[in-house]
Every structure is written in C-alpha cells, then in structure tokens.
Amino acid sequence: MNAHDTAPVPPPGCPAHGSGARVPLHGPEFAADPQAYYEYLRHYGAAAPVELAPGVEATLVTDYAAALQLLQDSGTFRKDARRWRAFNEGKVSPDSPVAPLLAYRHNCMFTDGADHLRLRQAVTDSMARVDTRRLSRSTEQISRYLISQFAARGSADLLGDYAKQLPLFVFNELFGCPADIGDRVLFGISGMFDGVNAEKATEVLFQAAGELVALKRAKPGDDVTSWLMRHEAALDDEEMVHQLALLLGAGAEPLRNLIGNTLHRLLTHERYAREGGLIDEALDDTLWENPPMSNYAPHYPAADTELAGHQLQAGDLVLVSFAAANTGPALKASRQAGSNRAHLAWSAGPHACPSKEPARHITVTAVEHLLNELPDVALAVPEDSLAWRPGPFNRALATLPVRFTPARATRPADARPAPAAEQEKAAAPARPAERGGMWSQFLTWLTR
Numbered sequence: 001m002n003a004h005d006t007a008p009v010p011p012p013g014c015p016a017h018g019s020g021a022r023v024p025l026h027g028p029e030f031a032a033d034p035q036a037y038y039e040y041l042r043h044y045g046a047a048a049p050v051e052l053a054p055g056v057e058a059t060l061v062t063d064y065a066a067a068l069q070l071l072q073d074s075g076t077f078r079k080d081a082r083r084w085r086a087f088n089e090g091k092v093s094p095d096s097p098v099a100p101l102l103a104y105r106h107n108c109m110f111t112d113g114a115d116h117l118r119l120r121q122a123v124t125d126s127m128a129r130v131d132t133r134r135l136s137r138s139t140e141q142i143s144r145y146l147i148s149q150f151a152a153r154g155s156a157d158l159l160g161d162y163a164k165q166l167p168l169f170v171f172n173e174l175f176g177c178p179a180d181i182g183d184r185v186l187f188g189i190s191g192m193f194d195g196v197n198a199e200k201a202t203e204v205l206f207q208a209a210g211e212l213v214a215l216k217r218a219k220p221g222d223d224v225t226s227w228l229m230r231h232e233a234a235l236d237d238e239e240m241v242h243q244l245a246l247l248l249g250a251g252a253e254p255l256r257n258l259i260g261n262t263l264h265r266l267l268t269h270e271r272y273a274r275e276g277g278l279i280d281e282a283l284d285d286t287l288w289e290n291p292p293m294s295n296y297a298p299h300y301p302a303a304d305t306e307l308a309g310h311q312l313q314a315g316d317l318v319l320v321s322f323a324a325a326n327t328g329p330a331l332k333a334s335r336q337a338g339s340n341r342a343h344l345a346w347s348a349g350p351h352a353c354p355s356k357e358p359a360r361h362i363t364v365t366a367v368e369h370l371l372n373e374l375p376d377v378a379l380a381v382p383e384d385s386l387a388w389r390p391g392p393f394n395r396a397l398a399t400l401p402v403r404f405t406p407a408r409a410t411r412p413a414d415a416r417p418a419p420a421a422e423q424e425k426a427a428a429p430a431r432p433a434e435r436g437g438m439w440s441q442f443l444t445w446l447t448r
C-alpha cells in the first residue's frame with residue numbers, strides 16, 4: 001500500500017470505515033456514488049483490495065498506467081478463469097451472484113494465446129462483415145417499433161421500454177433468429193441479467209443458441225451466425241454455441257447501459273440540448289465519465305508478481321476499474337490536450353472489445369431516432385431520485401422515467417385503442433415470454 005500524507009476517509013456508508021477491511025462494491029452505497037468510492041480507493045495507490053460479492057475478494061486496479069500495463073502484458077496476466085485460486089479452493093461458490101460473469105467458459109473472453117487468437121479472429125471477422133447501412137436500417141426499424149408501443153402514452157421508462165429491449169432485437173436481426181428461437185434468446189438474456197431465475201434463463205439461452213447453430217448448418221443465411229460458422233477457424237458446434245452466447249451476453253448488457261447512460265446524460269445536462277446535435281459528444285463524455293462496464297477485465301497472474309508496487313500471487317483475481325482509470329488525475333491532462341478516445345471504456349490490449357464500432361453505431365442511431373420522434377422528451381422525476389442497479393461490474397440505471405407530448409400513431413394498427421387489460425400490460429415493464437414473445441410480435445408488426 002502506498003503511504004499518503006492525509007488519512008483517507010471512506011465514503012458514507014462504506015463498512016471500510018476505520019476497519020481496514022476490503023471495500024465492498026456490491027451494496028446500494030456503491031451504486032449511489034461510485035466516484036466517491038474510486039476517490040477513496042485511489043488512496044491505496046494504483047490498486048486496492050475490494051469485495052465483489054460477500055466473500056469474493058479481488059484486487060482492483062484504479063490507475064490508468066497500471067491498467068494499461070496489466071491489459072497489455074498477456075504473458076504475466078492471464079484471462080483463463082480456471083486459474084482463479086479462490087474458486088478452485090472452494091472459497092467462492094458457483095452460486096455466487098458474480099460467478100456467471102467470472103467463471104470459465106470456452107469462449108474468446110476466457111482464453112489465452114493461440115486458442116484466444118483463433119476464437120477472437122472468428123468473432124472479429126464475422127462482426128466486421130456487418131453492413132453499416134443494414135445496421136442503421138434495422139436499428140431504426142426496431143426503434144420505431146419500440147417507440148410505437150409507448151408513444152401515445154406520453155410517458156415511458158426509457159430503460160425498460162427502450163434501452164433494454166433495443167439491443168436484444170438488433171442482435172436477433174444480426175444473428176438471423178427466426179421467431180421461436182428469437183423469443184427464447186430475449187427470454188434467456190433478459191433473465192440472466194435481471195437475476196430472475198438465472199439458471200433457467202441460461203439453460204433456455206444455450207438451448208436456443210444450439211438450435212440456431214443447427215438451423216444455420218442446414219440453411220446458412222446472410223447473418224453473423226452463418227459467417228461465424230463458415231469462418232476458416234472452423235468452429236465446432238460447441239464452440240459456436242459458446243461464442244454466440246458470449247456475443248449476446250457481452251453485447252446486450254453494456255449496450256443497454258451505453259444507450260441508457262447516454263440518454264441520461266443528454267436529459268440531465270442542459271448544454272447538449274442548448275447546443276443541439278451533440279449526440280456523439282454526449283456518447284464520448286459517457287464513455288469517459290460513466291462507462292457502462294465500470295469494473296471488469298478479470299485477469300489472473302500466471303506466477304507471483306508485482307504490479308505498480310502491489311504484490312500479487314499466482315491465481316489472484318485482479319480487475320480493472322475502467323471508470324476509475326478514466327477519471328483519475330493522470331488522465332485529465334490527456335483529455336484536456338484533446339485526446340478524446342484515450343479512455344478505457346472498451347478496455348485495451350488483446351481482449352479489448354471487438355465490437356466497439358457497431359456498438360457506437362447502434363447507440364447513436366437509437367438515441368438520434370428517439371430524440372427525433374419525441375423532440376420534447378424530458379426527465380419525469382428529479383435527477384437525484386434516479387436509482388442505479390447495484391453490482392460491481394456494470395454502471396446501469398434501474399429506470400429512466402420520461403414524459404413527452406403524446407405522439408399520433410404513424411400506422412393505422414398502432415392507433416387502435418388497446419383494450420383496458422392490454423393498456424395496463426403496456427404500462428407495466430415488458431417481460432419477455434419464452435414463447436409467442438416480443439420477437440414474434442415485432443416480426444408480426446413488420447408485416448402489418
């Protein structure tokens with residue numbers, strides 16, 4: 001631990017007060033004010049002892065230079081979670097709420113060296129084939145559909161009704177999901193991240209991904225699934241299912257939060273509204289100051305080692321705080337000097353996000369289209385009453401309630417007043433059904 005002249009004061013509510021204990025990143029206090037926690041953690045030096053869930057200990061790198069050193073040294077710091085000592089020793093239960101995002105799976109996120117290179121190349125090359133114009137068209141279509149579900153109400157929760165749904169619909173389109181498989185993909189991914197029966201949701205997702213692979217083997221299409229399976233890396237069925245589940249899982253939650261956090265920024269900072277047309281800038285500012293994946297990039301030292309003055313043992317869990325590194329004093333100067341994309345929101349090194357271009361494109365299109373359709377959209381509650389979902393990894397609003405002038409329906413079918421029971425259902429947060437669900441309804445809407 002680095003010595004400091006002034007004694008650090010833990011943020012309010014932090015049980016580290018006076019006890020010298022690990023700093024918990026899983027409570028409502030952390031979700032309410034993460035920057036106060038990062039400020040406190042910086043007093044430990046480049047890295048600090050944290051707790052990700054009760055009993056799950058980790059070292060969190062908060063300094064930009066140390067973060068880059070770790071992310072770029074894949075010989076010393078490995079991604080293969082089978083090296084996680086505490087998990088192997090049974091100190092972390094497979095039922096822990098953080099296990100789904102940390103436990104090993106055979107995909108490019110949890111592999112190293114040649115294995116990683118092969119899986120990642122297949123993913124990168126397939127995502128690179130996504131045509132930008134097609135992506136714009138489908139994102140706009142999905143955006144229009146989602147807005148049509150609430151436009152006449154004059155109020156909405158832009159998280160539950162929009163930011164959460166849109167990425168899942170876009171993925172179904174990109175991956176070539178027919179109605180019944182797409183419904184189960186929506187059901188599976190939503191359940192995994194909402195923690196509502198996560199085990200059943202994971203099972204449904206993997207089953208649906210397996211069926212999609214079988215379908216595309218028999219009848220390839222013009223979609224990411226088919227490109228991935230025809231890639232020269234020659235992925236087998238099991239590898240296909242794992243890469244598809246990773247793309248959906250690694251994409252859906254951060255993309256929902258990138259859209260949500262960018263909308264939040266636009267609705268709470270006068271400047272963007274006043275100057276107009278600054279969506280790109282709001283997006284970059286979000287990536288700097290409120291990145292959707294705030295603390296992640298789990299790594300494990302291959303042998304006992306040292307990082308920026310901190311001793312680490314082989315198999316220790318080490319994470320990077322992208323949010324703390326981005327907002328640390330060292331980076332302020334670089335940002336002020338005009339280096340606008342030097343932030344770590346997409347991580348860096350061999351495991352950096354391979355989909356940042358499509359993710360940016362989907363976000364800008366989704367936000368732009370919403371603001372065009374609902375030009376007077378405004379926050380419906382005081383800013384300081386907005387709640388953020390607890391958890392160490394994602395910076396995620398729980399809801400984003402807004403109001404706007406009710407829009408007139410653009411299609412005759414949207415204008416029909418819904419029966420009272422349906423209106424009630426529409427006002428409640430959408431919960432995907434496993435069958436006959438939201439993807440089927442969207443496909444039906446498209447053909448009306």
Ligand code: HEM
Nearest residue numbers: 108109250251254255258297298345346347351353355359
């Ligand atoms: C189209 C949506 C997205 C897809 C399909 C996607 C996919 C992926 C994949 C497959 C990886 C693993 C790469 C590897 O380990 O070699 C990854 C890593 C990562 N992605 Fe994305 N992503 C998406 C959107 C986002 C967004 C919106 C963010 C946040 C701004 C983000 C941040 C990251 C970060 C920080 C990592 C590194 C994680 C780590 O090292 O453990 N991604 N992404």
